[in-house]
Amino acid sequence: MRPDQTLVTLQREGTHVTARTSEPFIQEAAAGASEHEHQYSHLTAPLRQRGLACTVEYGLSDYIVHAELPDGSALIISPPQEPPTDHPPGYPESWLVTRGHPDDSTLHEVIYDSEPDGPHARHGGSVPRLLAAIDARLDQLGLPPRPESRLAQESAADAVLHRAGFVPVVLFRERFHRLPSAMTDLVEQRQMVTRAFDILQAEGFDVSCDPDLLDPSRPPPGDHGLSLGDRLGHLTQSIQSAAHTSEAVAALSELTAPGDGVLQRVVESLNTTADWWEGLGAPADPHYANRLRYITKKLDSYALEIRSMRGDLADRHTDHPDRVQDRADQVAPEEPAAPRVAAALAVSPTARRTTPAELPSASAVRPALPPARPSSAPGR
Numbered sequence: 001m002r003p004d005q006t007l008v009t010l011q012r013e014g015t016h017v018t019a020r021t022s023e024p025f026i027q028e029a030a031a032g033a034s035e036h037e038h039q040y041s042h043l044t045a046p047l048r049q050r051g052l053a054c055t056v057e058y059g060l061s062d063y064i065v066h067a068e069l070p071d072g073s074a075l076i077i078s079p080p081q082e083p084p085t086d087h088p089p090g091y092p093e094s095w096l097v098t099r100g101h102p103d104d105s106t107l108h109e110v111i112y113d114s115e116p117d118g119p120h121a122r123h124g125g126s127v128p129r130l131l132a133a134i135d136a137r138l139d140q141l142g143l144p145p146r147p148e149s150r151l152a153q154e155s156a157a158d159a160v161l162h163r164a165g166f167v168p169v170v171l172f173r174e175r176f177h178r179l180p181s182a183m184t185d186l187v188e189q190r191q192m193v194t195r196a197f198d199i200l201q202a203e204g205f206d207v208s209c210d211p212d213l214l215d216p217s218r219p220p221p222g223d224h225g226l227s228l229g230d231r232l233g234h235l236t237q238s239i240q241s242a243a244h245t246s247e248a249v250a251a252l253s254e255l256t257a258p259g260d261g262v263l264q265r266v267v268e269s270l271n272t273t274a275d276w277w278e279g280l281g282a283p284a285d286p287h288y289a290n291r292l293r294y295i296t297k298k299l300d301s302y303a304l305e306i307r308s309m310r311g312d313l314a315d316r317h318t319d320h321p322d323r324v325q326d327r328a329d330q331v332a333p334e335e336p337a338a339p340r341v342a343a344a345l346a347v348s349p350t351a352r353r354t355t356p357a358e359l360p361s362a363s364a365v366r367p368a369l370p371p372a373r374p375s376s377a378p379g380r
Contacts, residue, residue, distance in 0.1 A: 006153040008161075008200050010193055010209040017189055017213060019166055019177040019196065021157045039089040040065055043077060046131055049146035050138055063089070069141065073101040075134065080115060093125045094118070097134060111137045157205055163227070164196035190215040232262065243323040249314045256307040263303035270296040 007022045037044070037056045043065050044054040052067040052075075061084035065077040076099075079085070079092035087093060097112035112133040114120040123129040139145070158168070158177070166177035179189055193213040198220060200207045238251040255262045270292060278289035 007206045017179040019161050021154050095130045160199050165192050194218045245316045252310045256310045267300045
């Protein structure tokens with residue numbers, strides 16, 4: 001298993017067939033790190049996720065983060081150095097990020113400056129804003145993005161299992177998925193497990209499965225494409241990047257449009273489900289159907305309120321001050337380096353650094369699982 005992959009284990013446990021998601025194997029790169037390195041781990045960890053070798057060094061009057069880039073240049077992430085300030089370690093009231101090269105004095109770039117007279121002063125000591133600016137520059141330099149977080153991977157595995165028909169189970173000390181309790185036919189179980197197995201592998205997860213739970217005659221799945229939720233994800237991205245209310249309103253209109261908007265279609269689908277459920281024949285079915293109708297009525301009421309709020313937002317018809325400034329920051333020309341920039345760059349040793357020895361790869365610690373369906377021992 002690769003170090004950044006989540007493992008999903010499909011197995012029979014008593015009368016149930018379960019799917020359990022486990023954390024990826026993560027190398028403790030910071031093991032044995034000094035105290036001040038731990039104090040800057042909120043910066044070094046995301047940078048290392050993007051493949052940068054990071055060290056924490058003492059500058060003029062405070063510790064700085066030095067991050068090596070593949071082209072030999074380096075980022076210097078520095079709290080205020082001249083004059084020094086009093087702040088919790090790793091959480092100053094402002095940041096300065098510069099890029100330079102030990103063998104090229106012409107490379108002199110200010111990436112982020114939130115000091116009181118800097119272009120990003122309004123963000124102060126915000127770490128998310130700092131990392132966002134660094135990520136944007138690393139993207140421009142062509143560095144690979146960081147892998148998905150563990151929670152994002154687990155959420156993606158949950159989504160696959162949910163769509164494959166598994167039922168979530170949340171207990172006090174654990175959570176997992178299982179096949180429906182009334183699904184006792186072995187052939188049907190194998191079909192559902194095989195479908196989940198194939199889709200999980202297609203999505204890039206490591207999957208361990210008892211071969212007896214798989215149906216080898218089932219053809220491999222074709223391209224299942226994007227889910228409906230993923231196709232709607234562009235609305236979220238549009239709103240996140242909107243610099244004007246009209247841009248946000250355009251995305252929000254897809255949700256709130258009367259008749260064929262997303263929220264209206266959800267209400268219709270839930271009402272239809274309630275009608276269908278009521279006719280299943282069990283004594284509790286009318287209760288579930290009525291409860292679903294009650295929830296749907298509330299949702300319909302909220303949808304009308306959101307539609308009205310969308311109209312209020314449309315009437316504003318104005319720029320969003322933060323988003324407009326962020327766009328301006330992305331295209332702003334470089335300013336002449338201030339004295340504090342030169343001071344920050346000067347703290348970096350001029351001698352070329354050597355990349356620290358790499359940690360053993362995860363493949364050397366755990367054997368990789370084969371990409372094909374298992375055909376031998378359970379759990380592999």
